[in-house]
Amino acid sequence: MNATKVQIVSFDNQTKEDKKLLKKFVDFHWQHYKDDPQYVPLLDYEYLGFKLIGMTGFFEPRNLFFKHAEMKFFLAMSNGNIVGRCNAFVNENHNKHWNDKVGFWGQFESIDDQDVANALIEAASAWLISKGMKAIRGPQNLPVNEATPGIMTEGFDSRPVMYYQYNKPYYEKLIRNAGFEQIKRVLSWEVSPMNPMVDRLERVAKKVINRFDLKFENWGDRPLAERKQEMFEIYNDAWSDNFGFVPFTREEFYSIVDDMQLVMEKGLFFFIYIKGEPAAFFGGVPNIVEKMVPIRGCRRCELLRAAKMLLTKGSVKGYRLGYLGVKKKFRRMGLDGVMLY
Numbered sequence: 093m094n095a096t097k098v099q100i101v102s103f104d105n106q107t108k109e110d111k112k113l114l115k116k117f118v119d120f121h122w123q124h125y126k127d128d129p130q131y132v133p134l135l136d137y138e139y140l141g142f143k144l145i146g147m148t149g150f151f152e153p154r155n156l157f158f159k160h161a162e163m164k165f166f167l168a169m170s171n172g173n174i175v176g177r178c179n180a181f182v183n184e185n186h187n188k189h190w191n192d193k194v195g196f197w198g199q200f201e202s203i204d205d206q207d208v209a210n211a212l213i214e215a216a217s218a219w220l221i222s223k224g225m226k227a228i229r230g231p232q233n234l235p236v237n238e239a240t241p242g243i244m245t246e247g248f249d250s251r252p253v254m255y256y257q258y259n260k261p262y263y264e265k266l267i268r269n270a271g272f273e274q275i276k277r278v279l280s281w282e283v284s285p286m287n288p289m290v291d292r293l294e295r296v297a298k299k300v301i302n303r304f305d306l307k308f309e310n311w312g313d314r315p316l317a318e319r320k321q322e323m324f325e326i327y328n329d330a331w332s333d334n335f336g337f338v339p340f341t342r343e344e345f346y347s348i349v350d351d352m353q354l355v356m357e358k359g360l361f362f363f364i365y366i367k368g369e370p371a372a373f374f375g376g377v378p379n380i381v382e383k384m385v386p387i388r389g390c391r392r393c394e395l396l397r398a399a400k401m402l403l404t405k406g407s408v409k410g411y412r413l414g415y416l417g418v419k420k421k422f423r424r425m426g427l428d429g430v431m432l433y
Contacts, residue, residue, distance in 0.1 A: 098211040099169040102219070105151050110165075114140060114151055117165055117199075120174050122392065124201050124260075132252040132381050135401075136394050145398070150234040156344045157234065160184045164219045168208045176202035176209065180216035182223050183236065186338045195220030197230035200243075201259075202266060209266035229275070229336075231267075233257065236338055238348075238414075242278060243267065253412055254381045256280065276335055289433060297433035300426040304366055311361040320346050322363060322370040323415070330372075330417030355380050355405050361415075364427055371422040374431035375415030378408040 103113045118139045125131035141149030148155050151165075161183045168176035178200040187193055197216040202209045217228050233239040239255045243263045252258060286293075300306070311319065324345045331337045340348075360376035383401045387393055418427045 097170050098175070098207055100211055100215045101167045101169060102215060103165050103167075105153055105163065105165070111140075113167065114165065116174060117151075117167060117177050120167075120177050121201055124203075130248065130252065131258055132384050133386070135384070135398055136392075137398065156341070156347060157183075157236070160341070162223070164216070166212055166215045168202070168212050170208070175205065176200075176212050178202075178212045178216055178231070180219050182220065182225060183338060185341070186236075186336075189332075189337070189339055193224060193226040195223060195225030195228050196232045197228065198232040198234065200231045200263070200267075202263070204260070204262045204266070206266060206269055210270050213267075213270045213272075230272075231257075232336075235348075237340065240278065240280075241336060242276070247280075250280075250282075251379075251410065252381045253280070253410075254377070254379055254414075255412075293429060293433050296426065297430045300430050304425060306371075306427075306430065307365040309363045309365065311358040316349075319363075320349050323349065323373055323417075326370060326373055326417040326419055327415070329419050332420075352377065354402065357411070360411065362431075364431065366422060370419075372418040372427045372431060373415065374413075376411040377414040378405055379410040379412050380405055380408060382408050382410060 101113065103110050105111070105114060118136055121131075121133060125133070137145070137147045137149065139149050139151050141147055141152045141154075150157070151163075161181050163179055163181040165179045166177065167174055178197050180195060180197045182195050186196075197213065197220070200212065202212060216230075220228050231243055232241045235255075240257045242257060243259050244257050245264050248258075248261055314322075324340065324342055327345070328339050332339065355378055357376065357378055360374075362374055363370060364372040380401055383404045384397060387396055387400070390396060416428070416431065
């Protein structure tokens, strides 16, 4: 395919015509991965929203993200067919936190054709440059602080995990050939529940608990409003120096906690206090993507897929360590090991 045959269609998320194009934007990944059993798509509602069940989509203008961000969407067309997609965005809160001018691109999908990838990334880059950005980083999907950044380069046979990136193996080649260089490598670890617990971990954890007189509370030991505030303060403090972190606004974080309660396992959330002060918290969330495999014979029955996910969440076998934080002032005390124990 020659580059001259690739047409880029750019659009926003405001008008009725934009919404039609966004629907095509989301539809593309269904077609792109239709023969890949490892790919488990998020619900269409997570992108486009669904008022009936109170879900706000990543791309909807009313999403809280757009209070401090601006975004553009791109479709790559060839001979009347969609052959790729991506978006680009400027996140004011990121640039304020890091005192830089970094623009992002993400939601990248493409056929195995360098001209298509180049056209998409060049369009995203041009838009970001027009917004005054001095560096361009990606892919970064939404939601920014929950979706694993980058692309998968190894482990394509590993089990699907909620908000973990999955993509075609050739994406690394396309992105490197488009001129991008790797700046961070992210590893994911998996372990079976340890019963009995590893002796050394148990021995050290008990020493730390006794030495610092740690107090523990479960999720339900305090009112929800107080839990939200504690988590918000600990999380933003604990992660503030982590590569690419963007501080949550209070409104964003509270909304996430509210949504999380639909699927959370409250027994896997607890808090550590030192002399009455919240010091750390741990939260494991069920890997509900296990229950989101498209329904055979009704692949795009999204309402049924959502109902299946919620009704069968109790039989999920895997968990993701989704929320973990230790305040800076309480680091190097072994609280992370205690929480895992």
